[in-house]
Each structure stands twice: as structure tokens, then as C-alpha cells.
Amino acid sequence: MTEDNPLIPIEQVRKIGMEALVSTLGPADTIRFLQTVRPSQGNYTKDRQDWISKLSVEEIIKEMEEKGIS
Numbered sequence: 001m002t003e004d005n006p007l008i009p010i011e012q013v014r015k016i017g018m019e020a021l022v023s024t025l026g027p028a029d030t031i032r033f034l035q036t037v038r039p040s041q042g043n044y045t046k047d048r049q050d051w052i053s054k055l056s057v058e059e060i061i062k063e064m065e066e067k068g069i070s
Contacts (some may be wrong), residue, residue, distance in 0.1 A: 018030070021033065
């Protein structure tokens with residue numbers, strides 16, 4: 001967050017997000033989509049750190065190159 005680009009309040013984020021969903025998917029498919037969203041379980045940060053700590057920088061770079069990511 002910077003002074004030039006402050007974060008908008010979460011209530012506004014939710015409102016804008018719902019409006020975007022409804023305008024793109026329509027009301028019925030918006031409901032269907034929202035029914036598929038579930039709170040995450042586990043600890044993403046710890047899981048990611050565990051995964052990454054097992055790889056060397058060279059292995060990460062190799063995997064990125066194989067996937068065409070640079």
C-alpha cells in the first residue's frame with residue numbers, strides 16, 4: 001500500500017466483487033460459484049515453506065524454465 005494507491009475498505013472490495021460476479025456470471029451462476037468457495041484449511045505459509053525448503057535455487061530455476069516461466 002502506498003499513499004498514491006491506498007487499499008480500499010474491505011466492505012467496498014466485497015461490493016465491487018459481487019457486482020463483478022453478477023455482471024459477468026449472472027445471479028444464478030454467481031450463487032453457484034459462491035457455493036463452491038470454501039474456507040481454506042491448513043497453513044498455506046507453513047506448507048509453502050516446507051515445500052520450498054526442500055528445493056535448491058537451481059531446482060526452482062530448472063522447473064521454471066521447463067514450464068516456460070522466466
